[in-house]
Amino acid sequence: MKPVSIKDIAKAAGVSHPTVSRALCFSPLVKAETAQRIRDMATAMGYRPNAVARGLVTRRTRTIGAVVTTLTDPFHGEVLSGVEELASDHHYSVFVANCNADADREIRVVKLFQERRVDGIVVMCSRVGALYAPLLRELKIPIVLINSNYPNDVFDSVAIDNLGASLQAVQHLISLGHSQIAYLGDQFGLDSDRERFAGYRQALLGAGLPVVTSLTVCGDGTPEGGQAAAARLLALPEPPTAIFCYNDQSAIGALSAIRVHGLRVPEDVSIVGFDDLRIASFANPPLTTVRQPRQLMGRTAAGILLDLLSGSVGQTHVQIPGELIIRRSTATCSTAVSDIQEPAI
Amino acid sequence: MKPVSIKDIAKAAGVSHPTVSRALCFSPLVKAETAQRIRDMATAMGYRPNAVARGLVTRRTRTIGAVVTTLTDPFHGEVLSGVEELASDHHYSVFVANCNADADREIRVVKLFQERRVDGIVVMCSRVGALYAPLLRELKIPIVLINSNYPNDVFDSVAIDNLGASLQAVQHLISLGHSQIAYLGDQFGLDSDRERFAGYRQALLGAGLPVVTSLTVCGDGTPEGGQAAAARLLALPEPPTAIFCYNDQSAIGALSAIRVHGLRVPEDVSIVGFDDLRIASFANPPLTTVRQPRQLMGRTAAGILLDLLSGSVGQTHVQIPGELIIRRSTATCSTAVSDIQEPAI
DNA sequence: TTGTACGCGTTATCAC
């Protein structure tokens, strides 16, 4: 009934259990032929090492915890995939936990991971904020953040250059002649949202354009939220000619809202997304967006974590430049180019 | 440096460590006031129970392992989300591991989970097949499968009624007058793919239509794969007037291929997907598809697993009916209704 | 009501 242990093998092989342990770890301290004999018996008896017991004595579990805001978001799935990939390459296992964009829950999850004695933690899109950062810090577990920036650099991090990328994206719209540009953001107070808005703002101000309050609306990162928010923009007395969206999911919702409203993309309204999800290039029209190397970001974060675990010191902050991918959801502003450019029918 | 243990608390409180253990577990065997005093000290000292040590002695880790074919697929992310949700409701933690639709890797991952002494395992879209099922069975760990059906019912399972749903989907196309209907499948030999093809086939035969080999093509479950496969269909001398796709991702690729080919959906070609991903209703045109309640399926599978862990016996096979959601990617077959229906331009 | 003693399966530290 109970799985076989090294003691069982020891008994069967007529040696002591530490010898079995050494043989299985390929320790040079044990005679080659007995080691081989022991290993053969182990496989014959169907032995599987107990990682729990090993973790107790070595004080390292070779596990890492991944905290995710919403697993249902394909963005997070891909980052997580990168984390898992690198982790498993190094024989680490990954715990996942959802925190539903809730800071309290995020802290509870991290504490749970602490009880599980994970060696390190990766947090995606943390919502904990600078206020609670010390609380996490005192847990004494290495933490790497993905796409959230604490002002005081308490944790190592991997993040895209949100501000620079947004700046670039909105400048692209401005260069197409747009001046009525809206920002369709998120609603959870994520750092990335704030930074993308800052880039938007900076681009407008840099071009001498006003930042109009009514042109900033909040979605929730989903197509549904994006659709609703875009509908509000289109109902404005002076609707925007271009919308810069917090992410691709929102942008896809906006695309749909514009269609429902009887307008066309990009002839009537230009749309820019963020993330370059796989479906972005399959949208109709294909979405102009900012590429985030999601799996790479996950791998990078996991790599930093493993470095930390093997004793590296000093903070690492990887900043990844965003790349603007111009597809067919953006075009020159029709009202700016000429007054008569309505379609024949 | 080392985290505080119950022995540390015992020393500080002047009691023995079993008393501390009892107090923390709210055992009635310890005097209420000492129990309270101990618990206060525990929190004051920042005590966090060690789940590893507890797992070693109780032989239950309160963890479950989730094996996923591709985390990057939003379908799997949502199912996983359901699993994690129910698990965490019951204070279980979830390990994730990718197996990349590789049967060998799937078995390795399951064995790794066994070493981690997970209490149970959920496998999504297993590729192990009947041949290796005994190998998994002898690991003596409860396993629940999602969306894969072993012919011999060795494991508990949750699956959608692939055959019935496909039948319904293809009958819908037939009722619209289509007779040149293609199947755009997957390539990894998944059970779900086989069953959906079987439903497709059965619908055709039931309507007295021939099953044409050239109208069956394989994608890989991604938009890219779907696009390439659809392009092959469109290049046929007698291209199909409708395509039933293995999943929504493939369907979105097909949508794009048709657009590139200069044809329209649904006027020239009708498309049916499978899954009803969130983006399905935001596609252009909104996708007719089969709804799978993904999170519910994940929750259900986790529920079965937890029942198993609390001693339930007898196999459970939950079969979820698929629901056909008719949107705007399907329409009556133009060539069947009249001969002249080409657009003016 | 509480303390003593032991075991969980491993690795680590000594001897020999």
Place this chain on the structure above:
DNA sequence: GTGATAACGCGTACAA
């Protein structure tokens, strides 16, 4: 080379 023995942190008989 190998074998006792201890330790990791916790739960649980049993004794007090």
